[in-house]
Amino acid sequence: MKNINTINPERSPAGHQEPAIRRKNFLEVVTGYTDDVALTEADRCLQCKKPACITGCPVNINIKGFIHEITNQRYENAYRIVTEANLFPSICGRVCPQEKQCESKCVVGKKYAPVAIGTLERFVGDLAQKNNWTDKSEIKRNGKRAAIIGSGPSGLACASDLAKAGFEVVIFEALHLPGGVLMYGIPEFRLPKGIVSREIENLKNLGIKIETNKIIGKTHTIEDLMHKHGFDAVFIGTGAGYPQSPGIKGEFLNGVMSANEFLTRVNLMHGYDFPTHATPVGIGHDIAVIGCGNTAMDAARVALRLNTKNVYIVYRRTVNESPARKEEIKHAMEEGVQFIWLTAPVEILGTTDGWIKGMRCIKLQQGEPDSKGRLTVSPILGTEFTLDVDTVIYALGTMANPIIGKTTAHLKLDKNGYIPVDDETQMTSIPGVFAGGDISKSSWTFTTVIHAMGKGRRAAKGMIDFVSHKS
């Protein structure tokens, strides 16, 4: 019988590009598992009677089940098991913070490194893409129509469930390509765009129609969708992409931009390939990124790959408090991003003709915990210094996208523009209109890809229920 003492104590490392090489390219950093390594790693799973890992997964993937199928080399079965709960294993296997979710609950982790659930999930997802294992479920049309606003993680997940339930589904996307943050935000070396596109193609095979370049609230209002275009239910998954600015002197100087602008120029518009792709990125050689979340890591690591000299992360707290995934911080450090902890920007300095020439910073010290348990920070007098940078990228979080809120009469919003929803159904204040993903976020919820997908799927259930009662 397998037990904690009989398994391989070493977690099988996933293939990686070496830091010195990868910091000069946009190819994927983590190359994943081969069949052999996947089998070795799957064998470390204890197949617990009460698998705690599953409770750590926001969408409760049957982790025990799919890993069991890997050990039996029944990979397609493994894929079917994962996709009962998560439609996009290739994506979530790459971008989920597993160390805070499933893997944090893994029993093996009490003694050794936990089973690499995320890498195994990705292994299964990638095999499915390679072998074209698509959804074979018979779809029986129910004669209902659903409109999905936004093609990010929540919209895609919602659309998929609705299509399988028999809805005619149309996704409306404001940008010229579908995928939302998966396309414009997360860089190629962490989530190849080919992987995203293939998952989206699979959705089209379910009969889902995607209309790009449609700004709901402008091209059509939600009222138009329901009353003119005959949609029985609408899902809002427009996300929270409005960038928060640092609010310090000099933030309008040339050479200062939001991480959203920077990443969109690089990821969506392929600015790294300027001038063949016509959108320039417009950064210099010495870059300060303000903030230490995953977006800050993405921005810093992208900047590193764009012929720069120094890339700094300036963060007001320490590595212990930083919201980014530990793996991302590790990768960034290995690649040469320089972290300046316990430091806050005070002012961005400019030349007389409006270009940035440096950033004034001050050192901070930690004090007592605040009401949320986070250590407070306060400036240390006399520690101001100038960081020699020609570009500042701020990654300080984002707020609700405002277009839907501004253009939808009777839609209730909270004071920050987010859409309050029913906890069970995700329905908004307008009957038949649902919301999920970051736009429906309350202050206490998580804003990861997998949580967004979870909310999209919950909304799909709510919508299915809603239309069945309506008719």
Next chain:
Amino acid sequence: MFKIIRKEIFSPVTYMWEIEVPDIASSSKPGQFVIVHHNEKSERVPLTIADFDAERGTITLVIQVVGKTSKEMMSYEAGDSILDVAGPLGEASHIDKIGTVLFVGGGLGVAPIYPQLRAFKEKGNHTISIVGFRSKEIVFWEERFRYFSDELIITTDDGSYGEKGLVTEPLKRLISHGVVNLVVAIGPLVMMRACAEVTRPFGIKTIVSLNPIMVDGTGMCGSCRVSVGNEVKFACIDGPDMDGHIVNFDELLVRQKRFDKYEKIALKRFESSQ
């Protein structure tokens, strides 16, 4: 793909497209803009809608060659299709019956001011238009403006047509001599700033339409941020119309130079490949 059904050349560097985009044509309002991404490798360019016709299912854009992208776009002819047109974006202009409205269009700004002129006229306002061009050869849409304007003044820099000089001259004259309730000025930043300075001492509300550098056009990148009074506004979702008396034009003029270096590289490379 969206088909260009008509193209007119106004000057060696100015052209007009009428594009088939029924959804946008039927939802456009004066003051709004679209983002054009004409092929896979191109930039996303914000362009103010110069006309829209829900029945024909078309919108009209007037475009000036300023760099590689607009030059490449000029090679597209009637019958050709462009990859992406997204819109309408931005807040629509407030069109009310308020009395006398004076429109000032400079250069390319003549085109996007037209839908506002028409809408204000149709609301029953008295309309005066001042449209300025560099010279006679590049004057366009004179008949359209005459049709909806109770009074029309054309200026040219070189005096080859209409009044010689800048649009601010007749603007100053008209507001000193009569009651004007609102001024709408669209054109290059320096022109809009000059118009706002002319009207400021008279306390006449002056709306300008901003067209800064954008990427997504939906409020996510912040590239188009502009200081208006004490606030940070995004031209894409808060504008493009702004109160000309409190826009920080100096800041905007500097911000418009952010990518000059790259524009030059791209243009040079494009021209040498032609």
